Amino acid sequence: MKDIFIFPAVFSKDEDGYSIYFPGIEGAFTCAETFEEAVFMAKDCLELNLDGIEEIPKLINIEDIKLENNEYVVMIEADMVSYRKKYYSQPVKKTLTIPKWLNDLGVQKKVNFSKLLQESLKKELDLL
Structure with a gap:
């Protein structure tokens, strides 16, 4: 687009x-x-x-x-x-599902899930 x-x-x-x-x-x-x-x-x-x-x-x-x-x-x-x-930059709460082991590992490594999802979406949509 x-x-x-x-x-x-x-x-x-x-x-x-x-x-x-x-x-x-x-x-x-x-x-x-x-x-x-x-x-x-x-x-x-x-x-x-x-x-x-x-x-x-x-x-x-x-x-x-x-x-x-x-x-x-x-x-x-x-x-x-x-x-x-x-x-339109106000936060929108999204519910998503990932495997428990992946969530546990992300929490252990202190991954910022929201930031990672935003960056991945921007990359996928050619906005970076």
Whole structure:
């Protein structure tokens, strides 16, 4: 599964700041006072919207985006692994089964079972 996406955002400069929306992603819009804040808010908006949908929208051609006089396109990156780490890092209790002899040996060797499982899962999922 792909975890990094780049989508075009339409920025418009108004008297009181910037308005931002993502063509092709329904409901994906935000605003900000400064350009720096607008880029940050656009990234946050894109990641939030991609996290909430099952199928990633097809990327729209920049040439197909109809712009008004005060609008321009800024490409925004969404790193979904970093987003999930930031917002979904609370611990989740898992029940699992291993042979008693393996558990006893792990306890004897002072193995941190949770840490080992996390590291193994990250390796298995190509997140390391």
